[in-house]
Amino acid sequence: MNIPLAEKIRPKTLDEIVGQTHLMGEGKPLRRIIESGTIPNLIFYGPSGVGKTTIARFIAENANMTMYKLNGTSASVADIKNIIAETEMLSGMNGILLYLDEIQYLNKKQQQSLLEYIENGSITLISSTTENPYFYVYNAIISRSTVFEFKPVTPQQIQPAIRRAFDLMAEDIGVSLTLEDGVIEHIARGCGGDVRKSINTVELCVLSAERDEENGRTVKMETVRQLTQRSNMRYDREGDEHYDILSALQKSIRGSDENAALHYAARLIEAGDIISLCRRLLVIASEDVGLAYPMAAVITKACVDSALQLGLPEARIPLAEAIIMLATSPKSNSAESAIDAALAVVRSSGALDFPRHLQNKHFDGAEAQVRGQHYLYPHDYPNHWVQQQYLPDALIGQVYYHYGDNKSEQAAKAYWQKIKGGR
Template identity: 40%
Template sequence: MHNEPLAYRMRPRNLNEVIGQQHIVGKDTALYKMIHNGHVPSMLLYGEPGIGKTSIAYAIAGSSKLPFFALNATSAGKKDVEQIVSEARIAGKVLLFLDEIHRFNKLQQDTLLPHVENGSIVLIGATTENPFHDVNPAIRSRCGEILQLKRHTQDDIEQLVDNALNDAERGLGKENIAITNEQITKIAIASNGDARKALTLLESIFYASDEVDGQAIVEDHIIEHLSKRIGVYGDKGGSHFYNLLSALQKSVRGSDTNAAIYYLAHLLENGDLIAVCRRLLVMAYEDIGLANPAVGAHVYAATESAKTLGLPEARIPLASAVIEMCLSPKSNSAYSALDAATAAIHEGKTGDIPPHLRDAHYAGAQVLGHVGYQYPHDYPIGTFGGWVKQEYLPEKLANIEFYKPVLAGEEKRMAGIYDKLKTFKKEK
């Protein structure tokens, strides 16, 4: 019986054994050709857990002739790094795989970076976080390539599982297991593109299966029981979590109810209810805005209800809010107008506040010329209320327009009023 987990034992031993990620290490890629020609460049591997970062590093090591060392930045200390540097001095060049590289501290960097720069240490860093956000620029600048890995396809996972079932040396090939192609497909679907989870699930299923006449009989209910939460991934505050928030907002903005509900479900499975509520509230004003002003109040009520209820019941008001936003008319005109005004200020488009708009609630205001303001409520106009022609912007900015209405939903009515008021301003 093996002591190491199945996922560990089934790591590819060279690039030709890598399944998936062919856009990075396929035989036609520049990286594959470089390595087989004896040149291994420093690089960063970026992607979610279980999609092959560590496997690719070990496969590169197996395809190269360089001494190979592996460290994890969360636990490695200065002495570990110094040991690698010493090995590099002896061997001339070594290959270092550094997992969780975004946690690399300054002391480790100061020890290692000169040797990466002079080529005595070839660095392969792996991270689940966006390297442009979380990896130190000094590390990034010394890595020639930043390679983003993709989730494995269902076919990739099925092939991995099949390989593990048939490999007598490292896998379960010596075991007598009764498993159908349909059950292998179920494992592949449940793993959600994560090779490590697929092989871990397969191993758990094998040990949980009843043995009949020396054969392990895999049953569907065992697969279903063990794979309930296997597709969920996304650390709170991590890159993938923010990618999920981004995907939710863009799906709502694009009026795709099914995608929006999918991303909402994924976010809620990760458990950060407050972050989800905050993003939904922003979306109500950023993407729905004046086209349906009532949505802001509806979403606020839904998010407050969700926080009061807590999970799992919180999903009920949040689902209603997301569907309503998806199917609501949309406008970003209000905050776009504010951004345009902010940009104008930063560009130096400023001026003095007109005297008649300045504070006049004190003795001496008239002496300073703070006079001439006309009170709009004293000038009723139709059913609109009060309006009077006077200048509100600084003289330098007179007639500038920041607001550009979107003719959608309730804003279409507002746009009509806006245009009418503009004609009143132009009248002598």
């Protein structure tokens, strides 16, 4: 059987594991748990290719327990029941360790079938997932497990694994390899923190390398560039990474850091997702710039319309214009705060009566104590304003909107203070 290089190179010791030093470094929590020999229920959460499966397998294979492996994409209730049945057999006397990859694909019923056996300790569960377990894993399983978050591996941490992969590949196919300068560093940078992807790239580089007359092969930078192009984009439109990038974009613009905002926007553009980028920019224009620069919403809409009409690659230009404009504009969230405050009162107080003079014109009933609408038309008065009640009686004096401390809103505040006589 042709075993993939990424499978052959899996670490045999804890010190060979790449990255995750916040979990696996000397004295770190997960390493201490593994070295203790007593394994609790564990959930590993993080992007693909960062060591979740490697560490889970390492724990399982070195535990003094009967081990079973299931994958959430293909496991059935029958598979789980078969493993549970083993708990009463001789093979299950020391306990059963179930390694469950991609647990997020198991439905609630499948996950619930494990609960009793996790609870009494006859099954120890080690599961891995690329999705946030607090959204996708049954709460009762989470409450009985320890969740560890795995992070993308840095290029510097990946380089030793790439070197080992080249050595192993050369040994397997019986050739001498020559690497042009920068090959290892380029692969490490170009695979977006995904160790598995970098090892797969090594395999492709060797297989496609130019042969010389002495049964040697040379891996050239041009080949590496072709094989790693766009591979550094870690992006899933339905996953956490998608929302993390959009969140980072908005928070960078809100924080007036145009360079960081351009970085996250570039990641969305490179992934071809200008729809999500456009929608988020429209939100930011009103939520974060708002009344400090009201034209921001108009300009952003124009840039978004242009981008959608142009398509990529030209769309990047009006989108960059909107991003830089929003990031460098004064900021105000006064409109958002005002409408949220109004919504909170409406939800708590319900539908209150209107002041009579604000109602649509209609005849008064016989029971009306005051007849006639008596509405004062502001345009008939100086400065187009006249004092009269607008809020329902129960809310007289209620304030939702507070002027922001930016030039635009302070100018409006000064104007109305003058017109309303300091009210």
